[in-house]
Each structure stands twice: as structure tokens, then as C-alpha cells.
Amino acid sequence: MKTSTILRYLLLAVFNAGVFYAIPLSITFEAWFLLSLIILNAFLVNTVYLTDRFKPMKWILPGMIFMISFVVFPAIYNTYVSFTNWSTGHILNKTQAIKVLEDRTFTPEDQKDIQFDLYVLQDQNLEFYFFADLDENNMFFGKAVTDEDIKTTSYATHEPSLKKNDELIVPDGFYVLSGKEQIANADVLQELSLVIDSKTRAKIFKISVFGASTGSLSSTSQLYTYDSNKDALINNSTNIICPAVDDNFECDGKEIDPGWRIYVGTENYEKIFSNQRIRAPLNIVTKWTFQFAILTVIFSFFVGLLLSMILNKENLKFQRVYRSLFILPYAIPAFVSVLVWKGLLNPDYGVINNWFAPLYEILEIEPIKWLKTKESARAAVLLVNTWLGFPYMFLITTGALQSIPKELIEAAKVDGATGVQSFWRITFPLLMVSISPLLIGSFAFNFNNFTLIFLLSGGGPPVIGSEVAVGWTDILISFTYKLAISGGRGNMFGLASTVTIIVFGIVLLISALSFRYTKRLERIYGNI
Amino acid sequence: MEISKFTKWFKEYGWRHLVGLIFVTFAIYPILFVLTNSFADFANLTNSKLVPNSLTLKHYKLLSGDPLVPYFQWLYNTYKVAFLAALFNVFLGTLAAFAFSRLQFKGRRTGLLTLVIVQMFPSFLAFVAIYLLFFQISDVAPFMGLGTHFGLILVYLGGSIGFNSWLIKGFMDTISPSLDEAAKVDGASEYQIFRKIIAPLARPILVVIFVITFIGIYSDFILAAIFLKDKNLWTVAVGINTVFVDDFNADWGVIAASSVIAATPIAVLFIFFQKQITGGLTAGSVKG
Numbered sequence: 019m020k021t022s023t024i025l026r027y028l029l030l031a032v033f034n035a036g037v038f039y040a041i042p043l044s045i046t047f048e049a050w051f052l053l054s055l056i057i058l059n060a061f062l063v064n065t066v067y068l069t070d071r072f073k074p075m076k077w078i079l080p081g082m083i084f085m086i087s088f089v090v091f092p093a094i095y096n097t098y099v100s101f102t103n104w105s106t107g108h109i110l111n112k113t114q115a116i117k118v119l120e121d122r123t124f125t126p127e128d129q130k131d132i133q134f135d136l137y138v139l140q141d142q143n144l145e146f147y148f149f150a151d152l153d154e155n156n157m158f159f160g161k162a163v164t165d166e167d168i169k170t171t172s173y174a175t176h177e178p179s180l181k182k183n184d185e186l187i188v189p190d191g192f193y194v195l196s197g198k199e200q201i202a203n204a205d206v207l208q209e210l211s212l213v214i215d216s217k218t219r220a221k222i223f224k225i226s227v228f229g230a231s232t233g234s235l236s237s238t239s240q241l242y243t244y245d246s247n248k249d250a251l252i253n254n255s256t257n258i259i260c261p262a263v264d265d266n267f268e269c270d271g272k273e274i275d276p277g278w279r280i281y282v283g284t285e286n287y288e289k290i291f292s293n294q295r296i297r298a299p300l301n302i303v304t305k306w307t308f309q310f311a312i313l314t315v316i317f318s319f320f321v322g323l324l325l326s327m328i329l330n331k332e333n334l335k336f337q338r339v340y341r342s343l344f345i346l347p348y349a350i351p352a353f354v355s356v357l358v359w360k361g362l363l364n365p366d367y368g369v370i371n372n373w374f375a376p377l378y379e380i381l382e383i384e385p386i387k388w389l390k391t392k393e394s395a396r397a398a399v400l401l402v403n404t405w406l407g408f409p410y411m412f413l414i415t416t417g418a419l420q421s422i423p424k425e426l427i428e429a430a431k432v433d434g435a436t437g438v439q440s441f442w443r444i445t446f447p448l449l450m451v452s453i454s455p456l457l458i459g460s461f462a463f464n465f466n467n468f469t470l471i472f473l474l475s476g477g478g479p480p481v482i483g484s485e486v487a488v489g490w491t492d493i494l495i496s497f498t499y500k501l502a503i504s505g506g507r508g509n510m511f512g513l514a515s516t517v518t519i520i521v522f523g524i525v526l527l528i529s530a531l532s533f534r535y536t537k538r539l540e541r542i543y544g545n546i
Numbered sequence: 547m548e549i550s551k552f553t554k555w556f557k558e559y560g561w562r563h564l565v566g567l568i569f570v571t572f573a574i575y576p577i578l579f580v581l582t583n584s585f586a587d588f589a590n591l592t593n594s595k596l597v598p599n600s601l602t603l604k605h606y607k608l609l610s611g612d613p614l615v616p617y618f619q620w621l622y623n624t625y626k627v628a629f630l631a632a633l634f635n636v637f638l639g640t641l642a643a644f645a646f647s648r649l650q651f652k653g654r655r656t657g658l659l660t661l662v663i664v665q666m667f668p669s670f671l672a673f674v675a676i677y678l679l680f681f682q683i684s685d686v687a688p689f690m691g692l693g694t695h696f697g698l699i700l701v702y703l704g705g706s707i708g709f710n711s712w713l714i715k716g717f718m719d720t721i722s723p724s725l726d727e728a729a730k731v732d733g734a735s736e737y738q739i740f741r742k743i744i745a746p747l748a749r750p751i752l753v754v755i756f757v758i759t760f761i762g763i764y765s766d767f768i769l770a771a772i773f774l775k776d777k778n779l780w781t782v783a784v785g786i787n788t789v790f791v792d793d794f795n796a797d798w799g800v801i802a803a804s805s806v807i808a809a810t811p812i813a814v815l816f817i818f819f820q821k822q823i824t825g826g827l828t829a830g831s832v833k834g
Contacts, residue, residue: 022737040686049682073736077645078657081638081707088704089664092675099675325569328562336563342817343570346577349816351765353783354809357790358580361798369579409573466668469767473787495671495768502674503772514674521671529666 030067034060048111051095059083093522100286100515103265106508108279112262115278116251119267122241124255136222136233137186138162138195138207147192148212149180150220150233157181158220162210168219174212186230197227211236242267286516295485300497300517302481307493310399310471311464315457317404322411323449330419341416348409356473359402363388392490395475399491403470407460418452419445458532462525471496486510494521584802605803617804619778620785624764627695627781631702632759636714636752639707643714643748644740648726658715661708669705670768676701677772698773702763710755717751718744754822761812782808 037060044053062083066075110118137149146162160174180187188194200207204225211219214235223234242251242260250261253269260269266277289296329340347355362369365387371378378385389395422445430440464470471477477492477500487505488497494517502514552560587600609617645651646658669676677692680701684691691697725747726739734742745752767783774780780788786808790801816823 043686044682047682047685049686052679052682052686055679074645074649074651074654077649078642081642081711084638084700084704085661085664085708088676088701089667089669089672089708092669092672092679093667095679096672096675099678104678321569325566328565331559331562334559334562336566340566340570344573345817345820346813347573349813349820350577350809351761351783351812353765353767353787354805355576357787357801358576358805361801362576362579405572405576408569462666466671468670469765473767498674499768502677511674511678518671518674522667525667525671529663 026067030064033063048113051091051098055087055091059087062086096515096518096522099511100519101281101283102279102512103282103285104279104511104515105513106510107275108265108277109509110276110278112278115276116244118276119242119251119274120240120244123237124239124241125235125237126239126255132235133223133232134220134234135230136220137230138200138222139188139192140195141193142191146207146210148174148210148220148222148233149177149186150174150212150214151181151230152220154178158212158214160212162207162212164209165211168211168213171213174214174220197225197229197231200225200231201227282512286512289513290516290520293485296513299481299484299486299488302490303488303492303494303497304520306396306491307465310396310403310491310493311461311467313400314403314407314464314467315461317400318407318411318460319415319453319457321404321408322413323415325408325412326416326419330416341413344409344412346409347405348413352406352469353473355406356402356470359398359405360389360474363398365390389475390479392479395479395489395491399471399475402474403464403467406470407464410460414453414456415449418449421452422448455532458528462528462532465493465524465528466495466521467493468495468499472499486513494524580802580805583799584806586799605799606807608800609803609807615785615789616778617782617785617807620780620782621807623695623779624781624783627699627702627770628760628763631699631763632756634699634703635707635710635759636756638703639710639714639755640745640748640752641740642707642711643718644744646711646715647718648723648739648744649736658712661712665706665709665712669701670766673768673772676769680773692773693775693779694773695779698770701769701773702766705769706759706762710759713755714748714751718748721747754819757815757819758823761816764812 135151139147158174159177224232266273477489
């Protein structure tokens with residue numbers, strides 16, 4: 019066998035080993051989408067590399083797997099999530115939620131008021147031990163542990179020999195802490211408990227300076243038990259039956275957290291279109307997203323075109339110098355320049371307000387609170403984005419202007435056209451033929467320009483009174499980010515995915531439009 | 547005489563320089579501002595002087611000394627992630643491009659069109675689903691789940707491989723087919739044609755694609771911010787924009803120094819490859 023063949027089988031073996039490792043785990047975690055992704059990829063890889071039927075695929079598949087897994091698949095998954103209630107409080111599936119709830123504990127009534135003498139001891143390793151004197155048949159001694167170690171520690175033992183005539187007999191190698199010493203260590207001691215049996219623990223209740231401190235019992239009795247026949251939780255403390263209603267268990271009409279995620283149909287979509295408190299912010303954001311993207315393109319195109327027309331002049335010196343200086347804002351990573359601009363725009367210390375200070379004085383107005391008010395934040399976002407975008411526009415318009423044949427302009431001049439006329443009738447239309455696809459591309463890019471918005475203004479200032487976290491400069495993608503991840507109001511994955519679907523739709527529209535108007539599709543067909 | 551000559555010059559050329567200079571100031575002022583502040587002894591936001599009184603490297607030194615701000619760790623992370631992702635991206639993209647350019651098969655047109663259509667949607671659009679998908683991957687295979695560079699690299703790979711294959715394929719189409727046909731007659735296998743003829747000849751475009759992808763990943767914020775929660779694993783974009791925003795004025799010199807270090811290599815790369823990057827190749831979609 020050739021080395022390459024051996025290598026191929028070896029890689030396949032490793033791949034399949036990974037698959038067989040991941041499948042049962044995915045089933046355990048009920049990660050069904052991940053499971054289907056794994057199975058799809060395993061199927062593709064094995065059919066392509068074990069048979070010779072799809073030879074070209076051997077070249078394409080390695081790259082394609084990543085595209086399927088992390089671009090196409092998330093798009094499908096996103097659609098699914100938009101039909102669920104996936105959000106904080108509904109992150110788990112039902113099995114996981116029941117498990118969490120069954121781990122909850124409570125203290126039974128009959129143990130609540132029991133108090134007893136509790137002594138705190140230390141061994142030579144300075145580890146804490148408790149001696150709990152409940153009654154003569156229950157004198158427990160053992161290591162005091164934190165909640166984390168409760169499951170692994172051994173139970174305390176009954177040690178009647180440690181108490182004689184109401185006096186504690188200190189075992190060898192141990193030291194009894196005085197009341198004052200206990201107070202000094204109170205923070206640590208309060209976290210510790212003596213494990214008496216699987217359900218019961220003894221904890222410090224009150225430290226007293228004279229004599230023994232007081233201990234109390236806390237029980238680890240299971241609070242809820244799940245009854246699969248009734249599909250309900252039984253509260254062992256109150257004996258109330260809490261039936262499962264949609265995505266939560268409800269005790270006497272009150273929902274218990276956590277719930278679980280379910281399919282909710284078009285509920286998220288209905289919310290977006292009919293719930294005024296969500297529709298209003300979404301309207302604000304959508305409108306601003308379009309304004310922002312369109313104005314950005316217009317401003318940077320205008321500045322770029324103006325400059326290229328002014329500087330595109332025969333025999334003008336330093337043209338190359340201009341070009342290399344203008345490219346600088348474009349060459350620097352946006353996450354850096356945005357940070358710098360944020361500094362320049364700082365309302366209290368920033369250079370820009372410093373410059374404007376005399377102007378503010380003459381006009382007798384308050385200094386502008388850059389990024390703190392709706393108008394100033396929107397203006398700042400547009401200013402910075404124009405700065406970021408005009409070099410690109412300058413470069414492409416310069417290129418396009420130079421490719422327009424001079425004879426055309428000359429001929430127009432001969433026919434008596436003025437400069438303005440020849441610009442609007444000849445130069446501009448010809449320019450737009452080659453530039454418009456790039457303008458649409460720029461629009462599409464800025465439509466989702468998360469970096470700029472999120473880093474410069476954080477989407478702020480916030481829109482007051484909205485049910486969801488949203489700001490006046492938020493664009494759809496940063497709004498989605500706040501809904502899903504950083505809004506400070508929990509993770510609303512379902513709702514965020516629904517907004518993402520809207521963005522998908524708009525991007526699709528833009529692309530269709532650009533194909534139609536620029537005939538890019540024909541070029542692509544030609545290239546195929 | 548002299549005056550009228552100047553007037554003539556101004557009417558023809560001079561005013562153009564005047565407008566040019568105004569916009570040059572607009573373009574480079576923020577850059578000069580951050581550059582000089584990174585070296586200025588008393589660096590603060592209010593300092594609008596572009597020539598500092600005295601020069602110092604103390605801000606750069608401070609950057610390396612603060613364990614709470616592992617700046618150079620971030621820098622290393624960024625280069626590592628961007629380099630690996632761009633490398634595999636170009637490698638896998640080249641393989642796919644070879645098939646699309648040189649092999650005849652059913653579904654070739656459809657495949658290419660699919661690539662173009664899929665790549666119209668930036669991969670970060672579905673970040674919610676990516677986040678939730680990797681949330682599950684974290685359970686099954688923690689080494690490539692959320693919070694790992696491995697997982698992040700995988701996402702970056704998916705994000706631009708289609709577009710890159712497309713561009714590389716376009717270049718490969720310009721390599722004369724007579725070359726590989728001659729090799730085929732001589733009994734060369736598909737793999738040999740790829741390895742010995744097409745890949746070496748395509749090297750110029752591969753370098754360009756590598757650089758473009760590298761810059762794109764280096765500058766990414768959103769995916770890195772979603773993925774990386776551990777401070778020591780952050781990329782520069784996430785790091786400086788998370789840590790430094792809290793106390794802007796106090797740290798300004800350090801912020802400036804970190805910006806200069808983060809931006810300079812990328813700016814140099816960009817200027818060096820300027821023609822290829824802006825030459826219609828990317829149609830404005832790469833820069834982030």
C-alpha cells in the first residue's frame with residue numbers, strides 16, 4: 019500500500035474515533051443539533067474518502083465541512099432557536115431542569131427550632147472540627163466541611179466520652195476555640211457544617227463569648243420530587259403538587275425557576291410585531307440602521323469623490339503623498355481607531371471639546387456631551403465612520419475617474435458643455451457604473467458594522483422606558499447582541515434569533531438588489 | 547507680475563492643495579495624536595500638542611509590567627489565532643479552488659454559486675446560534691468549546707473559506723491549462739499537478755489571500771468577544787476595549803502605547819498590499 023493511502027486510513031480512523039466518542043456524549047447531553055451535525059459530517063467524510071465515486075469532493079470537502087458546520091448550520095440552527103423560548107430561566111431542557119429542581123433542599127419544620135451546644139475545635143493542621151451536643155444519645159464529633167466537600171466527607175460519629183459532668187473533654191491533639199477566637203473566625207465558621215447523616219447537618223447558629231456556642235440543624239431533605247405519571251413536581255415541604263404548565267412547573271399558579279426550553283411556534287415573531295414595548299425599540303433600531311448605513315455611504319462617498327476630483331489634476335504635485343496619507347485611516351484596525359476617537363470625543367477631557375471651548379463660549383452654550391445624548395452620539399458615530407470610510411472611497415473614485423476616457427470630456431467641451439454639465443451628464447454616470455456595486459457592498463458592510471457601534475458608543479445612550487436593553491445608536495446587529503448576551507437583562511436567545519432572521523432577510527434583499535443592478539451575477543456566470 | 551503669477555497658480559493648483567491639506571489633517575490627526583501621546587511624558591486626553599515636551603518609553607514599559615493587564619499575552623493570542631486560522635483557510639481554500647478550476651464534475655456550477663451566495667452572509671450574523679452550538683460543544687468536547695482558541699479558529703475557518711476559494715479559483719483559471727495537460731500526458735496524477743504546477747504558480751494570490759484573511763481575523767471583535775471569557779485568552783481587540791475603557795484619562799499614555807503596538811504591523815501590512823486589497827478584489831467587504 020502507498021504511504022498516502024495508509025495516511026488516509028489513519029486520518030479517517032482518528033476522525034471516526036472522535037465521532038464515536040462524541041455521539042454518545044451528545045446523546046447524554048441531549049444536544050440534538052450537535053448530534054445531527056456530527057452525523058452529517060461523519061457521513062460526508064466517510065462516503066467521500068472511503069469510495070472513489072465523488073473524486074472532486076476529496077478536494078472540496080475539507081473546506082466545505084467548516085462552511086457547513088459554522089456558517090450554513092448556524093443559520094439553520096438560528097431559525098430553529100427563533101421558534102423557541104430559549105432565554106434565561108429557560109436555558110435547560112426539561113430533564114436537566116428537573117434534575118436541578120430535585121437537587122433543591124429544605125429544612126423540615128420539626129428540626130427548625132432545635133438548638134444545642136456546639137464546640138469548635140482545631141487539630142494540629144488547623145482544620146476545624148465541631149462537637150455538637152444535641153442530647154445524651156446524640157453527641158456528634160467530626161470534621162467541619164464546606165458545602166463543596168459535603169458529599170465526599172464521612173459522617174460525624176457519636177462520641178459520648180467527650181463530655182463528662184457537662185464539661186468538654188478535649189481529645190489529644192485538639193484545641194478548643196474560645197468565644198473570641200470563634201468571632202475572629204466567624205466568616206469561615208459560618209460556611210462550615212458538621213455532616214450528621216445524608217440529610218442532616220449541624221451548623222453554628224450563634225457564637226457566645228462565654229461557654230459553648232449554639233448550633234442549629236439544617237436539613238438536606240429533598241424539596242421537590244418529580245412524578246413522571248402526573249408530569250408534576252411534589253413539594254415535600256408543603257405537599258403541594260406543582261404541575262408542568264408549558265415551560266415551567268407551577269405551584270399554586272406561581273412559576274418555579276428554572277423552567278425549560280420548548281418550541282413556541284411563532285410567538286417571538288408575534289411579540290416583535292405586536293408587542294408595543296418590543297416593536298417600538300425594534301422600529302427605532304431598524305430605522306437608524308438604514309439611516310446610519312446610507313448616511314455613512316453618502317458622507318464618505320461625497321468626501322472621497324470631492325477629494326479625488328480636486329486632486330486628480332494633471333501636473334498637480336504631491337499626488338502620491340496625498341494618496342499615501344489618505345490611506346492611513348483605512349490601514350489601521352478599526353478596533354484601534356475607534357478607541358482613539360472615543361478618547362478624542364471624551365466630553366470632559368477630550369481634545370475635540372477642548373477645541374470647541376471658545377466656540378461654546380461665544381455662542382454661550384453648554385459643551386456638547388459627546389456620546390451621551392441621542393443627537394451627539396449619532397453625529398459622533400457618523401463622523402468617525404466617515405473618517406474610517408472616506409479613504410476607501412477616495413481610492414476607488416480616483417481609480418474610476420482615471421479610467422474615464424478624456425476624449426469624452428473634451429468632446430463635450432467642444433460641443434459647448436460647461437464643467438458642471440459635463441460632470442453631471444458624463445463623468446458622474448460613468449463613475450456610477452463602476453462604483454455602484456462597491457457602494458452597495460459598503461452599505462451592506464456598514465449595515466452590520468458591529469465593531470464601530472459597539473466600541474464607540476456601545477449603542478448608547480439608552481432608550482429610556484424600553485422593555486429590552488436598547489440605545490439610540492444601536493443597529494440591528496448590536497441590538498441582537500444586547501438581547502442575547504450583554505444587555506444586562508438575561509439572555510434572550512429566542513428573541514435575538516428572531517431579530518437575526520430579519521437581518522438575514524434584509525441582507526438577502528440587498529444582495530439580490532446588487533445582483534440585479536450590477537449584473538454581478540452575469541459576471542459570476544461568465545466566470546464559471 | 548509675481549502676484550498675478552501666484553494668483554494664477556492658486557486658481558489652478560493652490561486651492562487644491564489647501565483642500566487637500568485640510569483633509570490630510572482630518573485623516574492623520576487622530577493617528578499623530580495617539581502616536582505622540584504614547585511617547586509623551588505627561589500623556590492625557592486633553593494634551594492636544596502634537597510635539598511633546600519630552601519623550602519617554604515609560605508607557606510601553608508599563609504595558610509589559612502589569613499582571614492585571616496581560617497585554618503581550620493578548621498580542622500573542624491574536625497573532626496565534628489569526629496566523630493559524632489564515633493558514634488553514636488558505637490551505638483548504640486552495641484545495642477546493644483546485645477542484646473548481648481544474649476538475650470537471652457534475653454540480654460544479656451549483657457548487658460555485660452556493661459558495662458565492664453563502665458568503666454574502668457574514669458568518670457573525672448568526673452569532674447567537676454559533677454561541678449556542680459551541681455551548682453544546684463545550685459539554686461534549688471542552689477542548690474546542692466556548693472559551694478556547696481552538697473553537698474560535700474553527701469559526702473563523704468557516705467564515706471566509708468560501709470567499710477565499712472563489713478568489714483563488716479565479717486566479718487559477720488564468721493559469722494556462724496547457725501546462726497541466728502536458729503534465730497529464732506525461733502521466734502526472736491529479737495530486738502531482740496540484741502540488742508541482744498549480745499551487746506554486748498560484749503562490750502570489752495565496753500570499754494576498756493569507757494577508758487579507760489575517761488582517762480580517764486580527765481586527766475581528768464580535769466573535770472573539772463572544773468566545774473568549776478568560777482574560778488571559780483574550781485577543782488584543784477584546785482586551786484593550788474591555789480593560790481600558792473604564793478609566794480613560796488616567797491610563798491614556800498606556801492606551802496610546804497599546805494602540806500603537808496593535809496597529810502598526812497591520813497598517814504596514816495593509817499599505818504594502820494596498821493595491822491588491824483595494825483593487826476591486828474584495829469590494830469593500832473585508833475590512834473590519
